[in-house]
Amino acid sequence: MNKRSSWALPYFIFLVLFVVLPLMMILLYALQDGSGHFTLYNITKFFTDKDALSTFALSIEVAIENTLLCILIGYPAAYILADNKLNRSAVTVVLFILPMWINALMRTLATAELFTMAGVPLGKGTLLFGMCYDYLPFMIYPIYNQLKKMDKSYAEAAQDLGATPGQVFRKVTLPLSMPGVWSGVMMVFMPTVSTFAISEFLTNNKIKLFGTIIQENINNSMWNYGAALSLIMLVIIGLTTLLQGGEQAEETSGGLI
Amino acid sequence: MNAKKIFAKAYLWLVLIVLYAPIAFIVIFSFTEAKSLGNWTGFSTQLYQNLFSGSMQNSSGLLAAVKNTLLIALAASIVATILGTVAAIGIHHLHGRKKQTMTFLNNIPMINPDIITGVSLFLLFVFLGISQGYLTVILAHITFCTPYVVLNVMPKLRQLNPNIYEAALDLGATPAQALRKVLVPALRPGMISGFILSFTMSLDDFAVTFFTRGTIGLDTLSTYIYADARKGGLTPELKPLMSIIFLIILIVLLVINIRQSKQQTDKP
Amino acid sequence: MAADKDIIIRLEHISKSFGDKKVLDDISLYVKRGEFITFLGPSGCGKTTTLRLIAGFGKPDEGRVIMEGKDISDVPPYQRKLNTVFQRYALFPHLDVYDNVAFGLKLQKVPEEQIEKRVKKVLKLVSMSDYEDRDVESLSGGQQQRVAIARALINQPRVLLLDEPLAALDLKMRKDMQIELKEMHKKLGITFIYVTHDQEEALTLSDTIVVMNEGKIQQIGTPTDIYNEPVNAFVADFIGDSNILKGRMMRDRRVAFIKHEFDCVDEGFGEDVPVDVVVRPEDIYFTTDPTKCQFKAKVNSCTFKGVHYEMWVDTDTGYELMIQDYDPYEVGSEVMLYIDPDDIQVMKKERRANTYAAKVTGEGKVRFLDTEFACDTTGFEEGDEAVATIRFEKVDLLDHEEEADLTGNVVFILYMGNHYHLTVKTETGENIWVDTNDIWDKGDFVGIKILPKDIQLSKPAAGNE
Numbered sequence: 007m008n009k010r011s012s013w014a015l016p017y018f019i020f021l022v023l024f025v026v027l028p029l030m031m032i033l034l035y036a037l038q039d040g041s042g043h044f045t046l047y048n049i050t051k052f053f054t055d056k057d058a059l060s061t062f063a064l065s066i067e068v069a070i071e072n073t074l075l076c077i078l079i080g081y082p083a084a085y086i087l088a089d090n091k092l093n094r095s096a097v098t099v100v101l102f103i104l105p106m107w108i109n110a111l112m113r114t115l116a117t118a119e120l121f122t123m124a125g126v127p128l129g130k131g132t133l134l135f136g137m138c139y140d141y142l143p144f145m146i147y148p149i150y151n152q153l154k155k156m157d158k159s160y161a162e163a164a165q166d167l168g169a170t171p172g173q174v175f176r177k178v179t180l181p182l183s184m185p186g187v188w189s190g191v192m193m194v195f196m197p198t199v200s201t202f203a204i205s206e207f208l209t210n211n212k213i214k215l216f217g218t219i220i221q222e223n224i225n226n227s228m229w230n231y232g233a234a235l236s237l238i239m240l241v242i243i244g245l246t247t248l249l250q251g252g253e254q255a256e257e258t259s260g261g262l263i
Numbered sequence: 264m265n266a267k268k269i270f271a272k273a274y275l276w277l278v279l280i281v282l283y284a285p286i287a288f289i290v291i292f293s294f295t296e297a298k299s300l301g302n303w304t305g306f307s308t309q310l311y312q313n314l315f316s317g318s319m320q321n322s323s324g325l326l327a328a329v330k331n332t333l334l335i336a337l338a339a340s341i342v343a344t345i346l347g348t349v350a351a352i353g354i355h356h357l358h359g360r361k362k363q364t365m366t367f368l369n370n371i372p373m374i375n376p377d378i379i380t381g382v383s384l385f386l387l388f389v390f391l392g393i394s395q396g397y398l399t400v401i402l403a404h405i406t407f408c409t410p411y412v413v414l415n416v417m418p419k420l421r422q423l424n425p426n427i428y429e430a431a432l433d434l435g436a437t438p439a440q441a442l443r444k445v446l447v448p449a450l451r452p453g454m455i456s457g458f459i460l461s462f463t464m465s466l467d468d469f470a471v472t473f474f475t476r477g478t479i480g481l482d483t484l485s486t487y488i489y490a491d492a493r494k495g496g497l498t499p500e501l502k503p504l505m506s507i508i509f510l511i512i513l514i515v516l517l518v519i520n521i522r523q524s525k526q527q528t529d530k531p
Numbered sequence: 532m533a534a535d536k537d538i539i540i541r542l543e544h545i546s547k548s549f550g551d552k553k554v555l556d557d558i559s560l561y562v563k564r565g566e567f568i569t570f571l572g573p574s575g576c577g578k579t580t581t582l583r584l585i586a587g588f589g590k591p592d593e594g595r596v597i598m599e600g601k602d603i604s605d606v607p608p609y610q611r612k613l614n615t616v617f618q619r620y621a622l623f624p625h626l627d628v629y630d631n632v633a634f635g636l637k638l639q640k641v642p643e644e645q646i647e648k649r650v651k652k653v654l655k656l657v658s659m660s661d662y663e664d665r666d667v668e669s670l671s672g673g674q675q676q677r678v679a680i681a682r683a684l685i686n687q688p689r690v691l692l693l694d695e696p697l698a699a700l701d702l703k704m705r706k707d708m709q710i711e712l713k714e715m716h717k718k719l720g721i722t723f724i725y726v727t728h729d730q731e732e733a734l735t736l737s738d739t740i741v742v743m744n745e746g747k748i749q750q751i752g753t754p755t756d757i758y759n760e761p762v763n764a765f766v767a768d769f770i771g772d773s774n775i776l777k778g779r780m781m782r783d784r785r786v787a788f789i790k791h792e793f794d795c796v797d798e799g800f801g802e803d804v805p806v807d808v809v810v811r812p813e814d815i816y817f818t819t820d821p822t823k824c825q826f827k828a829k830v831n832s833c834t835f836k837g838v839h840y841e842m843w844v845d846t847d848t849g850y851e852l853m854i855q856d857y858d859p860y861e862v863g864s865e866v867m868l869y870i871d872p873d874d875i876q877v878m879k880k881e882r883r884a885n886t887y888a889a890k891v892t893g894e895g896k897v898r899f900l901d902t903e904f905a906c907d908t909t910g911f912e913e914g915d916e917a918v919a920t921i922r923f924e925k926v927d928l929l930d931h932e933e934e935a936d937l938t939g940n941v942v943f944i945l946y947m948g949n950h951y952h953l954t955v956k957t958e959t960g961e962n963i964w965v966d967t968n969d970i971w972d973k974g975d976f977v978g979i980k981i982l983p984k985d986i987q988l989s990k991p992a993a994g995n996e
Binding site for chain 2: 092097108110236
């Protein structure tokens with residue numbers, strides 16, 4: 007029996023080499039100057055760099071707005087999809103997940119072209135719309151999954167105890183579906199903060215998000231500053247993960263097909 | 264049909280229309296000759312012909328990118344499937360702290376945004392002085408694909424009767440035979456969905472490839488599109504190519520899901 | 532002891548631990564060729580572990596497994612000449628019925644036509660002939676069970692191991708399968724080693740029963756032996772219904788319990804010795820003849836149980852007894868009762884009080900059960916070894932941790948007619964036995980409190996180290 011648990015070892019080594027070690031590298035480079043000496047300069051540089059700070063603030067703002075928008079549009083869709091009375095077709099569900107499998111860059115380019123053709127000027131509005139369009143399936147899917155596996159008898163028990171349909175939703179269905187919402191938030195919020203190509207296309211390079219400045223720094227060989235910016239992003243990821251308890255990710259994002 | 268149901272259906276279709284508008288847009292404009300998107304110059308299959316005959320500007324670049332994308336996706340998802348399945352079996356038999364640690368580590372690549380995965384691996388390769396190219400891109404793709412294989416195989420392991428491996432040994436199978444004839448077939452559905460998921464994620468990846476491909480001019484479809492779009496003019500033949508890819512994915516996913524839901528309803 | 536050639540499997544001083552937990556503690560037994568032997572006990576008693584060691588899934592930490600005279604402790608399961616029917620069957624979900632059953636033969640590369648013949652034969656044996664092409668997941672529990680038996684039998688094992696094979700079936704199906712298993716055993720003539728927690732099933736099926744608890748063998752014997760002459764309170768309580776009572780052996784063939792004296796058939800306990808007494812509820816008789824009456828009681832409940840009535844009576848001496856009889860007696864009525872000497876089973880008391888090896892840690896302080904207690908240490912020096920004795924009724928159980936000296940879980944409850952005798956397992960895995968009038972449930976988490984005046988210290992017996 008103990009033998010089979012040792013099968014996890016190769017993957018453990020792999021994870022240490024290609025996940026843990028690289029994250030250490032971010033820390034290492036963030037705390038070094040170009041010649042390899044220890045310094046906090048890169049971190050302080052960020053907090054005194056007005057451009058970087060405002061980009062960071064904007065990224066967080068856009069990410070929050072985008073996440074809320076995704077919940078607002080995605081939750082009802084997930085709810086309808088998961089309700090046997092309202093939707094019985096598995097194909098409809100597939101149609102909602104399908105866009106996740108289409109090249110995001112291509113979809114984004116098409117969205118941008120669509121706006122241009124319709125005469126909508128590219129800017130923050132189109133950025134938000136495009137982002138929401140890109141990430142909506144990632145919000146719908148975990149919520150749908152959570153609702154689908156929910157035991158129907160909870161809602162029935164609530165009704166039995168005298169709850170109106172509205173109360174059933176507010177007091178039973180909604181709280182029980184929160185793990186799915188949190189998973190969705192994880193799958194939408196951080197990726198939004200960190201996108202680079204998508205925001206460039208959707209705003210014709212007018213609006214930069216945090217991901218873009220990381221990319222620019224790395225591409226211009228400013229590795230240490232790029233690493234410092236990545237480190238700041240990592241801290242935020244850590245905080246949001248702690249906030250949601252971290253466990254549901256496995257349950258709800260498993261088995262995407 | 265009551266009003267609630269009509270409203271629900273209408274809502275779903277509205278969201279779907281918005282979701283598919285850009286995709287439909289690409290498909291529609293793949294049937295015209297115009298260079299830029301959104302410019303309709305009459306129906307034509309010229310772009311499809313160009314794509315298949317290879318007679319277009321920079322055709323070698325696009326074809327190479329397609330080939331690279333497929334090769335990388337194939338290599339990464341095969342390795343990820345094997346590594347992930349073996350790992351899942353191991354993790355399933357771990358207990359307590361060790362199991363928690365493995366689950367936590369396995370979650371990291373899924374929680375990390377692409378850019379962090381990309382930058383961190385880039386820094387690792389730079390630090391170790393590894394020259395970047397095919398191998399580093401494939402390694403990077405294995406990194407973000409394997410967790411999803413683990414995630415898809417784990418539920419199958421949990422459903423599995425814990426004695427099934429021992430039952431095979433009991434009937435005279437050696438451990439290797441028990442693995443090949445019993446464990447792998449029982450886990451196969453999870454391995455297949457893990458593989459497909461890995462393959463499509465690898466196909467779709469942009470950020471990780473972007474940071475780990477090095478400077479040898481290695482392009483996948485994503486990086487090719489990115490570079491193309493940055494230059495201004497998108498290669499028109501991308502539209503039919505994307506349409507075809509979309510069609511293939513649509514069919515594959517529909518077939519898998521219909522088969523799965525059939526299997527579920529067949530069971531008593 | 533049976534002759535060696537009649538013995539197919541022998542376990543010699545087997546011990547096994549998982550982590551800190553000792554699941555098997557010095558198990559020794561033998562299995563006769565062709566017999567139907569059952570390991571019986573509550574969950575966690577070690578019965579399944581014993582079976583798995585015989586099958587080869589795991590090695591004993593100490594001791595040997597011997598099959599037909601050869602030590603097979605290190606032989607992997609796939610080279611052992613025995614097969615297993617697993618809990619919840621463990622059929623291979625990706626194979627149909629035919630391929631599941633043929634699995635073992637295909638591994639041995641038996642020619643196809645021979646496989647077909649043998650599969651058909653064994654499926655006929657379990658009455659599943661028409662199901663060859665069926666998907667195993669589409670079968671009912673009982674049908675899966677039959678396939679699992681067929682799959683294990685096709686390799687023609689000399690011993691068939693069955694791990695709670697009927698546990699997942701409903702009552703009716705279980706009864707039917709019990710009869711079929713028994714017939715199959717007769718027809719095949721091979722050895723069956725069966726594991727169950729269901730005492731009724733064990734009594735129905737077995738030639739020999741091995742009663743286990745907490746990793747130790749409690750009793751080995753035929754079903755009638757075990758039912759009629761349980762060796763201790765655990766066996767008496769686990770097998771069938773029983774009245775278990777504190778008693779005192781007055782002299783040979785004379786025992787006192789429920790504050791009355793009775794004739795019995797047991798000898799050799801000595802005079803005036805505390806014992807435990809078991810009386811089965813069907814062995815207490817009603818009488819209207821005052822000369823036969825041994826004690827009087829009042830009926831306090833009467834329930835119809837299908838075949839008999841189950842009555843609880845309060846004796847004139849304040850004990851509660853269970854009686855089963857074909858005729859009901861009205862609740863509230865005064866009845867006269869007697870017990871035949873043959874039906875009184877006297878058992879040696881396993882212990883009369885809690886005793887622990889202790890160490891005096893200071894003036895008025897002593898340490899045992901990994902806990903420091905206050906008590907009178909007159910006559911002892913710091914660092915002295917001692918034996919701490921606490922009477923069962925002097926241990927207080929609390930439903931909270933505050934004020935408690937230590938904590939534990941109730942693992943075993945015995946009703947002794949006028950009080951409960953509880954076994955409480957402490958966090959460190961030691962047992963404390965408690966007499967109480969309070970009602971606790973098995974598994975309850977309890978605080979344990981012992982007052983200083985109730986701890987008696989004595990010098991350890993010489994040479995007892």
